[in-house]
Amino acid sequence: MFRSIFSLLLALGFAVPANGWAKVKVVASLTDFGALAREIGGDRVEVVTLASPTQDPHFVDARPSFAVDLAAADLLIYAGAELEAGWLPPLIRTANNGRILPGQPGHLNVATVVPLREVSGGSVDRSTGDVHPQGNPHTWVDPRNGLRIAVAITQRLKAIDAEGAEVYEANLRDFARRLGDKMREWKERLAPFAGTKVIVYHRSWTYFLEWAGFVEVAAIEPLPGVPPADSDVTALVEAQRGAGVKLVVAESFYPSERVRFVAERLGAKALELPAMTGADGTTGYIDLIQRIVDRVAGALE
Known part of the structure; x- marks a missing residue:
């Protein structure tokens, strides 16, 4: 049967x-x-x-x-x-x-x-x-x-x-x-960098940065989802000059030239991060967060 x-x-x-x-x-x-x-x-x-x-x-x-x-x-x-x-x-x-x-x-x-x-x-x-x-x-x-x-x-x-x-x-x-x-391992690795000031391209990293003890000071986008004009980027650089920004962060699908421009003008590091499991060869959720932590800590060490 x-x-x-x-x-x-x-x-x-x-x-x-x-x-x-x-x-x-x-x-x-x-x-x-x-x-x-x-x-x-x-x-x-x-x-x-x-x-x-x-x-x-x-x-x-x-x-x-x-x-x-x-x-x-x-x-x-x-x-x-x-x-x-x-x-x-x-x-x-x-x-x-x-x-x-x-x-x-x-x-x-x-x-x-x-x-x-x-x-x-x-x-x-x-x-x-x-x-x-x-x-x-x-x-x-x-x-x-x-x-x-x-x-x-x-x-x-x-x-x-x-x-x-x-x-x-x-x-x-x-x-x-x-x-x-x-x-616990990730927090221990990121602890020396608590208070690090970060600029993001899009506000995709608010939750991670809060958990890590970092400070999100600005976004390159003037409004979420609105591509920045040259004047927006210039104004952002002027506003953050001397503020001690260490990282400028974005995903791979956002314009890397904007990220590099802001980072270079502020003496910060431009950092591309995978925001979803499977990006950058990540094989699972824990692997994704591990990759993000490794990239962030590696840029600051």
Whole structure:
């Protein structure tokens, strides 16, 4: 009987897991959330990520295949605070999947499970840039938030797949132990540089810098998501001259010439950092934060 059912499912195009249970299908907007889902879910989950780790997550080309993935998803994980507002909502509507709608166990808005910075409220006028009145959405680069997100993923997976609860809890404990050990190591390495003044291209690093004990003094963008004019860059350099800025930080998808110009004029170091798991060859969430810490400490040592 089982063999005939197995053959029928294969004929209909369904994959039957070798372990005998149907895997929880997780779709993550960003690779970091996908990496955390794999940490917790192990071989009980099948994870698909939408945005590439080397592209600006504000601006993602919505492929038709994304809607297909969302239609089959048991759990959707996304940054929230309107980070994906320009591309994810239409895909969710097209997918027409009630399992991943707000209020369901399969809907995880990361912005609701971590403390947000820069919350302003009010309405949004996109003509003035990627303004996020609900708060800065780049939360995952703070490893404390990485743990909070992992806890939330565990809760969702247990609600969706109660039979796997013990597995998810054990995986969470293991991840929390490994991350905790690393966090102590990272803090010790960064401690000599506490108070370091940093300029960012985009306010992607607020949470990491706060956790590291650094000071974010300015952004090269005059407004989030608005490319700086020459006059903006000149004004920034004049305002920060003599302020003791040590680092000017950006991701690879932002204009490196602007970053180098500001760094050279201020006698600081220009530093390109990976902001998402998979960028710069990183293989997991802990590896991502390790790479960031290594780059930052290496630039200051």
